[in-house]
Amino acid sequence: MQYLTVLGATGSIGENTLDVVARHPDRFRVFALSGHSQLDKLARQCGQFKPNYAVVADRESAALLSGKLRSLSLATEVVFGQQALCDLAAAPEVDMVMAAIVGAVGLRPTLAAAQAGKKVLLANKESLVMAGGLFMDAVRSAQATLLPIDSEHNAIFQCLPTTYGPGQRGGVRRVLLTASGGPFLSVPLDSLAAMTPDQACAHPNWQMGRKISVDSATMMNKGLELIEACWLFDLRPEEIEVVIHPQSVIHSMVEYVDGSILAQLGNPDMRTPIAHAMAWPERVVSGVASLDIIRTARLDFAAPDLQRFPCLQLAMEAARRGGSAPALLNAANEVAVAAFLGGRLPFTGIAEVVSAVLDRVEITEPDSLEAVQSCDQMARRSAEEVIVQLTGKG
Numbered sequence: 001m002q003y004l005t006v007l008g009a010t011g012s013i014g015e016n017t018l019d020v021v022a023r024h025p026d027r028f029r030v031f032a033l034s035g036h037s038q039l040d041k042l043a044r045q046c047g048q049f050k051p052n053y054a055v056v057a058d059r060e061s062a063a064l065l066s067g068k069l070r071s072l073s074l075a076t077e078v079v080f081g082q083q084a085l086c087d088l089a090a091a092p093e094v095d096m097v098m099a100a101i102v103g104a105v106g107l108r109p110t111l112a113a114a115q116a117g118k119k120v121l122l123a124n125k126e127s128l129v130m131a132g133g134l135f136m137d138a139v140r141s142a143q144a145t146l147l148p149i150d151s152e153h154n155a156i157f158q159c160l161p162t163t164y165g166p167g168q169r170g171g172v173r174r175v176l177l178t179a180s181g182g183p184f185l186s187v188p189l190d191s192l193a194a195m196t197p198d199q200a201c202a203h204p205n206w207q208m209g210r211k212i213s214v215d216s217a218t219m220m221n222k223g224l225e226l227i228e229a230c231w232l233f234d235l236r237p238e239e240i241e242v243v244i245h246p247q248s249v250i251h252s253m254v255e256y257v258d259g260s261i262l263a264q265l266g267n268p269d270m271r272t273p274i275a276h277a278m279a280w281p282e283r284v285v286s287g288v289a290s291l292d293i294i295r296t297a298r299l300d301f302a303a304p305d306l307q308r309f310p311c312l313q314l315a316m317e318a319a320r321r322g323g324s325a326p327a328l329l330n331a332a333n334e335v336a337v338a339a340f341l342g343g344r345l346p347f348t349g350i351a352e353v354v355s356a357v358l359d360r361v362e363i364t365e366p367d368s369l370e371a372v373q374s375c376d377q378m379a380r381r382s383a384e385e386v387i388v389q390l391t392g393k394g
């Protein structure tokens with residue numbers, strides 16, 4: 001029996017994780033669940049999975065959730081705050097941690113799981129983008145097992161040879177990172193500025209949380225994934241090619257020196273990478289239907305248009321620059337996306353904000369979590385200033 005903490009249980013990845021857990025009661029048992037704003041959903045999840053602990057943001061939410069759980073006669077203990085998230089990610093009873101909190105707030109608990117040597121199922125790409133060096137050092141020194149949940153990285157992981165590792169390339173030449181292109185792949189360029197949050201979140205192939213959906217529409221998501229792939233697989237940015245593949249059937253590919261290209265295919269459903277990582281190195285049923293390869297019929301590929309997707313260009317530059325650049329990019333993007341979702345910034349303003357922050361804030365070489373967090377804070381303040389200047393709205 002594997003004991004699991006799900007950080008961000010109430011989100012899209014969290015729900016898909018619990019769907020897989022429910023299919024294998026003989027294999028997986030939930031130790032702790034965390035939520036943030038959706039307390040009713042968290043209470044329902046506690047009712048179904050009966051975790052030892054539930055974590056929420058603050059004392060008030062904890063009191064509210066405790067009330068809901070008492071009426072269900074549940075013994076789940078309710079705790080709150082960042083330290084509780086870290087403690088439940090690192091608890092000795094826990095074998096696996098699903099890191100599925102969205103954004104920079106996910107870094108500390110995800111890092112705590114790595115430092116405690118857990119099997120870390122990494123959905124929170126922001127952890128690696130912000131603090132890849134520190135994170136990978138923690139994984140190595142605590143001998144944690146890091147398994148990618150992001151569908152592209154999970155696909156790459158599945159296509160890499162078993163001989164791939166530190167100092168061993170196993171004949172790999174490069175990686176082809178596929179991208180759907182999101183909902184705005186072919187809308188006229190001059191209409192992008194007027195796109196609404198609901199239009200940006202209407203992804204053609206994937207059901208995801210709102211932040212990553214907007215990142216897919218700007219293709220910042222692919223830029224963050226490029227940085228994530230560099231850390232996970234010890235690659236240089238030049239060894240990764242971003243390829244637009246609108247059908248989202250191939251989830252990424254690995255090219256070898258002999259000219260072979262291996263691809264992982266499947267329906268776009270996150271339960272596949274989740275089940276793969278949870279059961280690795282075995283395989284379990286995920287609930288995902290077979291891919292109908294005949295109905296799929298064709299697979300298209302194209303190069304990304306960097307004029308349409310300036311966020312991808314900015315992320316590629318930050319990947320090449322290294323140091324604090326990816327952390328600044330990530331923080332500025334989080335603030336800009338929140339402003340867009342809140343109706344304070346037009347869609348095209350997201351790239352403008354990120355670009356301005358990268359010009360304004362000095363790029364450094366952070367060597368501690370505190371230094372990374374101070375870069376993150378600086379970029380957030382700068383992004384707020386830029387938004388006010390661009391829009392006149394505070």
Ligand code: NDP
Pocket residue numbers: 007008009010011012013014034035036037038039057099100101102103105123124125126149150151206207208209210211212270
């Ligand atoms: P969602 O927005 O659906 O879920 C986010 C989760 O984080 C929710 O449980 C939410 O709680 C919780 N949360 C939000 N803010 C805070 C906070 N301040 N403190 C603690 N918890 C918080 O996001 P997704 O599930 O889509 O994405 C989660 C992560 O996985 C992201 O890093 C994303 O990039 C990555 N990912 C997602 C994919 C997907 O298909 N969805 C694919 C690949 C990667 P609540 O809802 O209760 O407020």
Ligand code: MG
Pocket residue numbers: 150151152225
């Ligand atoms: Mg992805």
